[in-house]
Amino acid sequence: MADLEVPKELREEAKGHDMYLHPIDKNTYELFFGPQHMATENFSVILKMDGNRIEKAIVNPGFLHRGFEKLAEGRPYFTNIALLLRICVPESDVPENIYSMAVDEIVGWEVPDRAQWIRTTVLEMARMSAWMFWILGFGNEIGLYTAGQWAAAYRERFMRLFEELTGGRVYHIYTVPGGVRRDIPGDKWLRQLRDTVEYLKGKLKDFDEILFDNYITIERTEGVGVMDKKFALRHAVTGPNLRAVGVPYDVRKDDPYYFYPELDFEVPVLKEGDSLARVLVRRYEMEQDLYILEQLLDMGPPSGPYMVQDPRLKALPRFKPPKGDAYAHVESTKGDFGAYVVSDGTHKPYRVHVRGPSQSHGVTVLEELLKGARLADVPVILKTLDNCPPDIDR
Amino acid sequence: MESVKKPRVRIVGEEKVRLKKSFVKPWLGIKYLFKKPVTIKIPFERIEPAPKYRGFHTLDWKKCIGCNFCGQICPARAIEMTWIEVDGKIEKRPHPKVDYGRCTFCQFCVDVCPTGALGHVENCYLTTSGLEEDLELYDWVPIDPKKVQELNEKFGDYRFPVERITFNKETKETTYYLRDGTEFRFKIIGYGLKPPAAARPKPAAKPAQKSAESSKKDESSKTEEKKG
Numbered sequence A: 001m002a003d004l005e006v007p008k009e010l011r012e013e014a015k016g017h018d019m020y021l022h023p024i025d026k027n028t029y030e031l032f033f034g035p036q037h038m039a040t041e042n043f044s045v046i047l048k049m050d051g052n053r054i055e056k057a058i059v060n061p062g063f064l065h066r067g068f069e070k071l072a073e074g075r076p077y078f079t080n081i082a083l084l085l086r087i088c089v090p091e092s093d094v095p096e097n098i099y100s101m102a103v104d105e106i107v108g109w110e111v112p113d114r115a116q117w118i119r120t121t122v123l124e125m126a127r128m129s130a131w132m133f134w135i136l137g138f139g140n141e142i143g144l145y146t147a148g149q150w151a152a153a154y155r156e157r158f159m160r161l162f163e164e165l166t167g168g169r170v171y172h173i174y175t176v177p178g179g180v181r182r183d184i185p186g187d188k189w190l191r192q193l194r195d196t197v198e199y200l201k202g203k204l205k206d207f208d209e210i211l212f213d214n215y216i217t218i219e220r221t222e223g224v225g226v227m228d229k230k231f232a233l234r235h236a237v238t239g240p241n242l243r244a245v246g247v248p249y250d251v252r253k254d255d256p257y258y259f260y261p262e263l264d265f266e267v268p269v270l271k272e273g274d275s276l277a278r279v280l281v282r283r284y285e286m287e288q289d290l291y292i293l294e295q296l297l298d299m300g301p302p303s304g305p306y307m308v309q310d311p312r313l314k315a316l317p318r319f320k321p322p323k324g325d326a327y328a329h330v331e332s333t334k335g336d337f338g339a340y341v342v343s344d345g346t347h348k349p350y351r352v353h354v355r356g357p358s359q360s361h362g363v364t365v366l367e368e369l370l371k372g373a374r375l376a377d378v379p380v381i382l383k384t385l386d387n388c389p390p391d392i393d394r
Numbered sequence B: 001m002e003s004v005k006k007p008r009v010r011i012v013g014e015e016k017v018r019l020k021k022s023f024v025k026p027w028l029g030i031k032y033l034f035k036k037p038v039t040i041k042i043p044f045e046r047i048e049p050a051p052k053y054r055g056f057h058t059l060d061w062k063k064c065i066g067c068n069f070c071g072q073i074c075p076a077r078a079i080e081m082t083w084i085e086v087d088g089k090i091e092k093r094p095h096p097k098v099d100y101g102r103c104t105f106c107q108f109c110v111d112v113c114p115t116g117a118l119g120h121v122e123n124c125y126l127t128t129s130g131l132e133e134d135l136e137l138y139d140w141v142p143i144d145p146k147k148v149q150e151l152n153e154k155f156g157d158y159r160f161p162v163e164r165i166t167f168n169k170e171t172k173e174t175t176y177y178l179r180d181g182t183e184f185r186f187k188i189i190g191y192g193l194k195p196p197a198a199a200r201p202k203p204a205a206k207p208a209q210k211s212a213e214s215s216k217k218d219e220s221s222k223t224e225e226k227k228g
């Protein structure tokens, strides 16, 4: 590739940009990693390679840019739910919830207890199915396809539960400002959820056996993509990636919302900051999420309405909240997800800003961590950072 | 704030999280070879959609009051209000026409419908054979829920209740060929909230009318006479 003919003018022009064509030296070559590679999902990394080592990595996102924030300004408040949840595909309930929480705060609605319980449960279920999705991706990247196949099968159970609760499988469009759209379908559903939780608890042992205790996993991840505490804090790393460098920050504990203050769970923290630590933190969080779901089920849904009673909701398309602004954030499997909504008193929001965790994980941190890594480690670093390209591009 | 909340964080240390490296354990996964597979063999086995799965729409034409709430809430702008003539009689109010090329199946339109005219069924199979004429299929004015229910009981495979839709450009006549062989004909005479020219009185009468509500009734009856 080294003596690839690139026209001289193009080379000159390329020097001006940092993005596309780079002048190629004798021993270095340029490698386009993704978006057709499975690990990168929907974005690509341009790698400048020296043999098997990466000299420089430039992240090339933007394949999924749809301009959600701008689109949200042109649609009525409730309608935006069907739009914003597309920001995070594996756990679409997170954008729904942050937006709804922010609008609730602007309007000043006290969300009924039952709705809060349902929202907490839905968030935890979404976390669990997102973990399963992550195992699918991560297992495939290091060549342990069996774990991925199992995880996909277990995720199906949650999808079925979601289907019965919300009427949709992947995009639930369920949490709306003021509550949720439907009530729990009945005790049968709660029993099914408990069965699923019990079932997965047993299956976690299987995952330990074939994935987390596996010699291959540990060899592939130990000491790969190390980040230290200072670096992580400077680059606004959140979520499991931050807990893997020794900072016990969890939005559910530090800025609790919904039912989380009443729930008992632990925050796993490791110090190493390498890929293995990130994997193990995630492994432990799965256990905690199942435990949280169990507690929620023991508590049982409180009785009462599942939606606020407000006469303004009768004319939904023209619903106008008062002037104001609010920020709300939740803990997702990717990190700290937040939304800032500004209302100017009309029936459409003046501004919606979404703070996604993947911007820092997938762009700035990834570029730094890839420096000096081997080519084979790229998927491992990518998957253990667990970024979500739709969230980077938005 | 930090200092108050910090003690509540129960931190789990290394000993608990760290696992053991093992060569042998991964082979234990082999036990699943002897269990029943979870894969669903699609043409032979089937999973039913959950009750109240958000599928295609139904519309009770008698109940719909043409308020356009559904059109206003639709995030994908998939709904277009349509003026319809059935058996030579113009419907008094416009009805929503749903374009499934745009629809996201959020069913917000069903939630906001004040009269409960718009509903949905569990039918969810959107696939076609990819013929040119099939593209016409998924832009329709939803039909009566009772008819869809009847078709569902008959076929039970959750497909689109209409097999073919033809639109005659000259007479503006649309024909739905339902799956059980019956045909359903009507004319689409215009789009939008305002009554189309055919349903409007002579231009001299009232050129600009904002509150069309009251006058619509006699308009449509007038045009009926004209047509008849």
Ligand code: SF4
Pocket: B059, B063, B064, B065, B066, B067, B068, B069, B070, B071, B094, B095, B096, B112, B113, B114, B115, B116, B117, B118
């Ligand atoms: S279907 Fe319902 S919301 Fe839509 S125009 Fe008719 S009555 Fe109004």
Ligand code: SF4
Pocket: B070, B073, B074, B075, B076, B077, B078, B079, B098, B102, B103, B104, B105, B106, B107, B108, B109, B110
């Ligand atoms: S279900 Fe379809 S037609 Fe109805 S509001 Fe949603 S996108 Fe629009």
